[in-house]
Amino acid sequence: MAKVIATISLKGGVGKTTVTGGLAEFMSAEFGQRVLLIDLDSQINLTTMMISEERWFELNTNGRTLATLFSDAVNHTEYFRLDEAIERGVSPVKRVTTVDLLASSLDLIEVQEELSALRVEARVPGGGTDFLRQAIAPVIDFYDYVLIDCPPNIGPVTLNGLAAADAFIIPTIPDVLSTYGIPQIQTRVRKFGEEIGRSIVELGVVITKYKANSAVHRSTTKRLRRDPTIQHVLPSYINEANSIAAAAEFASYGTLKTKYGTAGQFDQFRALTMDVMTEAQEKIR
Numbered sequence: 001m002a003k004v005i006a007t008i009s010l011k012g013g014v015g016k017t018t019v020t021g022g023l024a025e026f027m028s029a030e031f032g033q034r035v036l037l038i039d040l041d042s043q044i045n046l047t048t049m050m051i052s053e054e055r056w057f058e059l060n061t062n063g064r065t066l067a068t069l070f071s072d073a074v075n076h077t078e079y080f081r082l083d084e085a086i087e088r089g090v091s092p093v094k095r096v097t098t099v100d101l102l103a104s105s106l107d108l109i110e111v112q113e114e115l116s117a118l119r120v121e122a123r124v125p126g127g128g129t130d131f132l133r134q135a136i137a138p139v140i141d142f143y144d145y146v147l148i149d150c151p152p153n154i155g156p157v158t159l160n161g162l163a164a165a166d167a168f169i170i171p172t173i174p175d176v177l178s179t180y181g182i183p184q185i186q187t188r189v190r191k192f193g194e195e196i197g198r199s200i201v202e203l204g205v206v207i208t209k210y211k212a213n214s215a216v217h218r219s220t221t222k223r224l225r226r227d228p229t230i231q232h233v234l235p236s237y238i239n240e241a242n243s244i245a246a247a248a249e250f251a252s253y254g255t256l257k258t259k260y261g262t263a264g265q266f267d268q269f270r271a272l273t274m275d276v277m278t279e280a281q282e283k284i285r
Contacts (some may be wrong), residue, residue, distance in 0.1 A: 002036070002143040003280045005203065006165040008150045008158065008189075009172060010181030015208035015238065017045045018248045019171045019272075020149040022260065026273035029095040029256055033144040033277075037090070038132070039104035040066065040161050041151045042112070045248060047103040050090040052250050059087065060105050066132075067105035070157070073131045074114040082135060093253045100143075102136075108157060115156035128156055129196070133164035145280075154188045162192055166284045167201040169234075169276065173209045174220035183229060203279040205230055206272065207237030209244075232279070236271035239264070 007020045020037070027033040039046040047056050047065075059065055064087075069080040087101040118128040140146065148161040162168065170185055172178045186202065193200045205224060211217045225233045238244060243261030253259040257266045 042108035065105035067107035204232035
């Protein structure tokens with residue numbers, strides 16, 4: 001059965017989506033893993049990182065995104081078809097051949113408000129947080145990993161991602177504003193785990209956009225590693241680099257080195273992927 005990992009942050013711009021997509025591509029090309037990407041963020045950045053905007057528009061027009069799944073839940077309809085919604089063999093990198101995608105939609109913005117009403121009014125079992133887990137259950141055994149890109153909030157869509165997840169990672173830039181929300185994430189995930197009757201394991205904090213010449217970044221990273229409330233800061237981190245930023249755009253690449261960078265960036269992302277997989281193997285039961 002797949003190990004299901006949610007990526008969550010309360011602050012935008014920390015590289016959450018790039019980390020999620022990069023992990024999937026490296027798991028596939030470097031470690032031969034079968035990966036399902038689930039884009040729950042209504043900004044659709046992970047979706048357009050893996051497929052073109054034109055392809056996303058086609059999927060969205062035909063109701064083949066996760067907005068249809070949640071719309072069905074709200075409206076008691078049955079339009080969502082999992083086998084049609086899974087976009088297979090995504091990624092613009094030729095060597096990445098075992099990554100599939102459940103695409104997001106801008107329509108999730110409106111659907112999230114309706115899901116919130118379901119949860120507040122307690123009109124469905126589990127408060128409306130189990131729709132995603134139930135939907136992907138038929139295919140979960142086909143994959144080694146499922147990576148869920150959650151929106152930057154703790155709303156009902158994110159809770160659906162957490163309810164489906166075994167574990168989570170928290171990407172953060174090592175500065176005051178980006179790290180401020182980490183305790184809130186930890187507390188909310190723990191309480192939600194108690195609510196649904198099982199723990200969601202914290203694999204660790206992922207340091208992103210690191211600047212070695214920044215005193216703030218160096219001191220914040222040290223503080224995070226010494227903080228007893230943070231279970232683990234993954235040893236590998238991602239430096240700030242133009243090539244990493246550009247990797248979030250859809251463009252054809254021959255190799256991961258071409259996409260992520262040859263000046264150490266490829267090695268950093270590969271090492272981070274190994275860290276995440278190691279933590280998952282040790283902590284997810």
